[in-house]
Amino acid sequence: MDTIQFILNGMMREALSPQTAAVAIAVIGLNIHFGFTGLLNMGQSGFMLLGAYGFAISISNGLPMILGILFGFGAAFIFALVLGAPTLKLRGDYLAIVTISAAEIIRYVGRSALLVDFTGSAQGIPGSQYTTGFRNLSFFGTGSFTLIPFNYTDVADGAAWVRIIGWIVAIAVIVLIVMRFRSGNAFKGLLQSAGMAGLLVFGVLLLFFLFPVPYQSTGVSGWWVRFVAWGLALLCTLVVFLLVRSPWGRLLRGIREDEDAIRSLGKNVFSIKMQALIIGGLFGALGGMVYVLSSSVQPDSMGRSLTFFCYTALLLGGAATIFGPVLGSVLFFAGRIGIKYTAAAYVPDSIMSNQQTEQFSYIVVGVALMLIVIFRPQGILGNKRELRFNV
C-alpha cells in the first residue's frame, strides 16, 4: 500500500512539475504546426532553446524581465521566418529535415566554447542568474504549504479503504471527463459547460486530496513557479481554442487536408503556413522560458530528444484537439515516472539495477510511441477522421 502511495505521489509530483507545464506549452505550439496545419516541425526544441536563451541572456546581462521575454519571442520569430522562407513551399519532409538540422545548429552554437560569456557553453546558464526577478514578483510569501490542507490522512487516519475508494472515484471521474471530451460536446451549452467545469475542479481537488504534495511557496521550484507555469499553460490552451475556432483556424485545417483546394479559393497558402509556423514557434519559445524557470539553461537538455518527447505527448493526448497537448504531457511525464518507480520497486536489483529502470522507462516510451501511432493515431482525445493527413 505504501509503495503504491509512494509511486502515485511521485507521479503526482512529476505531473505538477513546472517543466511538465513548460513542455505542455511547447506541445500546444507543436499542435498548431503538426495537428492543425500539418507542418512537420521537428525542431520545436530549437524554438524552446532560443526562447530560453533570449530570456536568460538578456536578464543575466542586466536587462529588465519584460525585455528578456520580448527578446525570447523575437529570437523565435526570426528563427521561424528563416526556417519557413525556404521550406514552406517544398514538400513536408524538407521542413522536417531543415527544422531538425536548424535546431541542432542552435544547440551546437549554444554549447560552443566561443560564446562562453553569453551562453555559458555546455555548462549553460545557472538559474540563479535570471530567476531572482521572477521570484520577487511572487505574492505567495515564504514558507511552504500543501495545496489543500485537507487530505486522506484526515479521514479515518488514512486507512487503506479510504485511499482505495478515493482512487476508484478518481479513476471514474477521469474516465468520465475523457469520455465527455471525446464526445465532442463537452463545452456546448451553458449547463454542460458548468457541469464539465465542476467535474474538472472536483477531479483536481480529489487528486490533491489523495496525493498531497508540499512545496515551498516561492522557492526555486515552489508553488509560485508551478502556479505561473500552469496558469500560462491554461491561458495558451484558451488562446488556441479561440484561434482554431476563427476563420483563420478553419484555413489551417483546410491546408492540412488539401492545400490546393485552399489555394484555388484565392488564399495565400504560403503566408498562412508561415503565420502558423511563427505562432506555434512563439508558444515553443514561451515553453522554453518556463522550462528554465525552475532549473538552468542547458543546451543539451533541449535537444532532439525533447522534440521527440513533445511528439509522443502530442500523439498520446491527441493531435488537433484542444486539451490533448496538456493531457498528453501530463500523462507522458507522470507515466514515465510511474514506470520507472514501479520497476524500481517491484523488479529485483539483480535483474534491473536502479540506473537501468531509468533507461527501461525510456524504452517503454519509444515502444509506446510506435504503438500509439500504429494502433491509435488519434490519441486519447482525438478524432480519427481528422487525422488522415499526410505530407
Add this chain to the structure above:
Amino acid sequence: MRRGVAGLILALLLAPVLALISSGPASAVDTLCLPGPDKACIAGTIRTEDGPLADVKLTVTDEAGTATEVTTSETGKWNVQVEKEGPYVVKVDESTLPKDLVVDTGEVTVAAKFGVTKPALLTIRTADYSASTSKFDELVQSTVNGLRLGLLLALASVGLSLIYGTTGLSNFAHAEQVTLGGMLGYLLINQHGLGLWIGGLVVVILCAFTGWFQDRVLWQPLRRRGLGLTQMMIVTIGLSLALQYVYQYTVGARTVRVLQDNPSVREFGPVTITNQSIVAMVISVIVLAGVGYALLRTRIGRATRAVSDNPALASASGIDTDRVIRLVWTVAMGLAGLSGLLYALVTNGIKWDSGLQILLLLFAAVTLGGLGTAFGALIGAIIIGLVVELSPVLGMPGDFKYATALLILILLLLVRPQGLLGKPQRVG
C-alpha cells in the same frame, strides 16, 4: 608526431571545458569549487598532448592586484574560488613546469561571474611537438580524414536513400542501425573473442537480418495497413528512441571499443593514417562499387531503380515490389551495420548515441545528393564528410564543424531543393 594537428589543437582548447563537464565521481580527489550566488569559480586543466601536469603553480590576480596562488592536482586540474565578479588574470608559473615544454598561452584573462565556473584555457605543449605544420599539410590530412568519414557515411546513406526511394520513408532509426553494427562488433569481437574478419562478417549478416526481420514484422504489415508516411516516420522515431535506450540498458553509457589495442600508424608524406582506416576505406570503396554495379547491371538492381522511380508503374510491369523492398531493407541495414562497425574501428569506439550524432549528417548527405537517388547519396556523403573535416582547417571554429555541414544543407535547399542529382519534379 604530426598526429591530427587540427584535432589536437581543438582537444587542447576544449580539454579544460570537457574536463569540467565530465568531472564526475572519478575525480573526487580533486578539490571541488562550487559556485554560489555570491561566489564564482575559475578552473581549468593543465595538460600537454602527453597527459596532465601535476604540481604546476598558477597565480590568479584580480583587478586590484591581489594574487592567489594555486597548484594543479594529480589530474592536472586546478580551481579558485573568488568573491568578486570581474576580470581575473590567470598566469602559469613557468618555473614549476617540467623541462622541455613550450608555453603557447601562459596568461589569460577570465571574466568571473557569480554562480558560474569559468574555464581558463592555457595551452602548453611538448617541445618536439610542432604546431606549425604548414597549412597545405593540414589540408591534405583533413582531406583524407574527410574522405574516410565520407565513405563511412556513404555506406549508411546509400541504404537510407534506397529506403526513401522505394518506400518514401525517412527512416530516423537508420542511425541506430549504424550504432548496432558497432555494438555487435564490441559484443562479438571484443567480449566473445571472435576474430576480426569472421566477427565482422557475422556482424554484417546479423544487421542485414535485422533489416529483413524489421520489414517482415513491422514495415510490410504497416504498408499493407495503409499507414500514412508521416505516421510511419513517427514510428521510426519511436523505434530509434527505444533502440538507443536498449543500447544504454545493455551496454551502458560508456564508449566501447571493438579492438582493445591501439592501431599501428603509417605515414604517406604529410598524411598520417592508421592501418585500420586504410582497410576501412578500401572495404567501403569495394562495397560501394559492388552496390553501384548491382544497381546498374543486375536484374534486381534495375528492378530496385524502377521501384524507386515509380512504384506503381514498376508493379504494373510485373516487378514484385514487396520483394524488392524487402531486399532493400536487408541490404540497407547490412550496409548500415558495416558502416557502424568500421566507424567504431576507425574512431576508437562507439557509444549508445554515436548514431544519433551522425543521423543528421546522413540526412544532410541524402538530401544534398537528392532524396531517393543512391548515387546522389554517395556524392552527398563524400561532400558532407569533407565539409566536416575541412571546415576547421579553413577557419571555422572546431565546435561548428557539424553545424557547417547542416548549414550547407539548408543553403543548398534554398537554391536547389531537389538536391544535386534529384529530378525537379520530385518536389511537391
